Amino acid sequence: MCFGFVSLFFAAFNILLNNFPLLGYLEIGLSLFCAYTFNRLNKHSLEVWQSIVMCLFVTFVIVLGNYLAKPLNGLYVWSFALPVLYYLLLGKRYGIILSALLFILQAAILLSKASQAPLTTLNFSLNLALTYISIWAISHVFEGSRALSSKRLKNLALLDPLTGAANRLSMNHYFEVELTDKSQLYLFLLDLDFFKRINDTYGHAVGDKVLIEVATLLRVVLAKGYVFRVGGEEFALFHSFSAQNEAIAMAETIREKLNNSAIEVNGLKINVTASIGVVKYQPGDSLEKCVKKADKQLYKAKEYGRNKVYFQLSERINKKPHMA
Numbered sequence: 001m002c003f004g005f006v007s008l009f010f011a012a013f014n015i016l017l018n019n020f021p022l023l024g025y026l027e028i029g030l031s032l033f034c035a036y037t038f039n040r041l042n043k044h045s046l047e048v049w050q051s052i053v054m055c056l057f058v059t060f061v062i063v064l065g066n067y068l069a070k071p072l073n074g075l076y077v078w079s080f081a082l083p084v085l086y087y088l089l090l091g092k093r094y095g096i097i098l099s100a101l102l103f104i105l106q107a108a109i110l111l112s113k114a115s116q117a118p119l120t121t122l123n124f125s126l127n128l129a130l131t132y133i134s135i136w137a138i139s140h141v142f143e144g145s146r147a148l149s150s151k152r153l154k155n156l157a158l159l160d161p162l163t164g165a166a167n168r169l170s171m172n173h174y175f176e177v178e179l180t181d182k183s184q185l186y187l188f189l190l191d192l193d194f195f196k197r198i199n200d201t202y203g204h205a206v207g208d209k210v211l212i213e214v215a216t217l218l219r220v221v222l223a224k225g226y227v228f229r230v231g232g233e234e235f236a237l238f239h240s241f242s243a244q245n246e247a248i249a250m251a252e253t254i255r256e257k258l259n260n261s262a263i264e265v266n267g268l269k270i271n272v273t274a275s276i277g278v279v280k281y282q283p284g285d286s287l288e289k290c291v292k293k294a295d296k297q298l299y300k301a302k303e304y305g306r307n308k309v310y311f312q313l314s315e316r317i318n319k320k321p322h323m324a
């Protein structure tokens with residue numbers, strides 16, 4: 001919005017006083033784009049294309065202004081603000097590329113007007129170049145540490161610290177925001193059987209390691225799906241399948257893999273089994289409802305002996321659950 005107001009001010013200045021109508025109209029366009037972006041930002045986060053257009057638009061206006069105006073007007077000083085904008089909006093990779101490009105462009109334009117004051121002294125040109133490079137370097141370092149802290153905070157908020165699997169909060173975000181096509185979505189609710197015995201027999205630390213191994217195995221077997229740890233020894237798995245049989249087969253594979261392979265922890269071979277409740281997403285169902293339905297199937301798998309997969313397409317369509 002700040003860029004929008006500044007741009008509008010210069011538009012009036014360039015059209016009414018400076019006789020640079022082309023630049024003035026471009027600046028009006030830029031202010032409109034800034035207002036549009038500001039308005040959208042109130043409802044959604046900025047999309048990459050909007051950030052790119054914003055950076056390129058501002059750059060074009062400033063470079064064109066520098067090209068048209070005399071160096072004495074000092075338009076080139078606006079270039080100092082641009083590395084900050086590039087890094088803020090586009091991150092380190094594009095920040096470095098755009099800052100370098102701008103430096104080359106502006107230097108080439110200013111050098112082509114080198115005979116015009118105040119660029120006649122080497123000191124002045126050096127000061128300009130070094131100030132730009134300093135601001136660029138600070139933006140680079142700052143964005144690097146900002147991105148790292150942001151990633152750490154995100155991991156803290158969204159990942160389960162023990163297994164590294166995504167947590168319940170991530171599951172809500174994944175279901176509500178990221179998952180746009182749920183038409184072929186299946187939810188598996190998996191609970192390890194008699195996990196308390198593992199803790200009681202081998203100790204909590206070994207139990208922790210078993211959970212880590214199980215989470216890894218689930219991620220490997222599910223490959224393209226998503227694994228969330230939603231309770232102590234309970235995991236929710238999301239995957240899309242084109243047919244119900246594929247979903248059941250995958251749940252079976254997971255159950256068998258756990259059943260057939262002992263987990264090795266500190267030289268101990270520990271056998272774990274899991275019960276799995278499977279449901280297909282029904283249009284209109286909330287995540288809560290989906291989980292509730294899967295939980296119902298999981299409960300049956302536990303009740304009827306554990307180490308089983310129970311599936312129900314929907315209460316309306318398939319009254320007979322699959323049982324493995």
Ligand SMILES: Nc1nc2c(ncn2[C@@H]2O[C@H](COP(=O)(O)OP(=O)(O)OP(=O)(O)O)[C@@H](O)[C@H]2O)c(=O)[nH]1
Pocket residue numbers: 162191192193194195196197199203204205206207208211231232233302306
């Ligand atoms: N090591 C370890 N154990 C955990 C963790 N979270 C929960 N648990 C344990 O998981 C066990 C769950 O026990 P129960 O709810 O009785 O279930 P279960 O023994 O798996 O029996 P069923 O689910 O009925 O088959 C408890 O002993 C919890 O202490 C964890 O992060 N690490």
